[in-house]
Amino acid sequence: MDEGEKRTSGGTITLIERQPRTRHRYNIHLDGVYAFSVHEDLMIRYRLLKGAVVESEELERLLVDEERHKAYLSAVRLLSSRLRSEHELRARLMEKEFESSIIDHCLDRLRSEGYLNDALFAEQLAKQRSESQRKGRHWIKQELKQKGVPKEHIEAALEQVDEQTEVEGAYKLVSRRYANEWQEDSVKARRKATGFLMRRGYSMNVALKVMDRLAEQWGKSSGEWVESMDVDDVMHDD
Template sequence: MIYTVTSVEQDAKQYRRYHIYMNNDSEPMLSVHEDLLIRHRLFKGLELTESAISDIRAEDNQYKAYALAINYLGLRPRTSKEIERYLQRKEIEPEPIAYAIERLERERLIDDEDYAKRFAESRLRSGGKGRLLIKQELKMRGVDKHTADAASQELGREAEQAVADLAAAKKWRSMTGEIYDKRRKLAQFLLRRGFPMDVAMQAVKRASADQEAALDDEELGWLDN
């Protein structure tokens, strides 16, 4: 069957979308973005087959998914999984979602490996988190296990230790009680923040060193008496 465009109307709310009416029907057969309107010359008098209409509708769905993803990316960097989940919430079909993600990856607008690396460095530096918690957070954002592992492993040991030492020293100053109890609680605090056991214990040792030295001096003073 051949359909003829009999009317084209601009959407009242989305000014860059247009409704295409065929064969004098009262309901539009197509709703397309302005770019597709021009590309396919969807003006009054154009004749289209059912197959052509189906292809245009599929292309518009892909375009819609891509445009939504671009707007979502404008807020902050995203992983491919975050893009997928967002488009699903917008009730976009799987095929247009796959198209949008593939195109964004091809255009280097989303790159999970680069995202994971930058996220890990930022969380360590400004978030005060250790590699184990950072790895978990990456997975929650949809980064696959291999990429999350690689990004967390790339964090420098010295840099991670320095962050742990800083967090431990700050926490130690606010703690009260016996030194052994404080050391235990501080170690638990650092482990919860995702620092490996050896890094956490080294930070605890350094944070408590001054108080231990003071206690040693008190003991020596008592012996002198």
């Protein structure tokens, strides 16, 4: 009997073996036959000692708790690398073939312990994308939607993104990138810079504020070209 074929009937513990390649896990033998493996936390909780009798009902509860514990540890490892939305975490646990009831229990526990919070996740992602990666609100909104964050949390997170912060970030993105082109052909440079910013999720309003700021430095206001600008062309101008 391998670990994928766990025993469902009770018996007497005849052997307990530490798994050589997996820390904190033990193989339990009942009546001389391998029955299941268990994390040491549950082994202590259920007082699994050599010679102890494990009833069938107790074994059933133990195996459910073991699956819950495995799902929880897996989720914590995922969250330790980066924050994740509830939707993302559920999808990853489903990939690991945990049952829906086990996943529900795991997410409930993580929520109650404060490790899973879509509102906080949305707020922190919006801040990081805006300030560190210099992405605009439209980009952030789409990313949060893709991660399954509820609409109300997305809207609350976007309210925390200050437009002036967006303008500063957008300005830093294009001020050097298009400096030489601006001197050669300011109209073409404006179109390319505006399209670049909009593809990164900035609004037209933010893009125009940046263009006006650049115009103050390098000459000519955006009013000289914006009226004839085709947004679709700008978005695809490279």
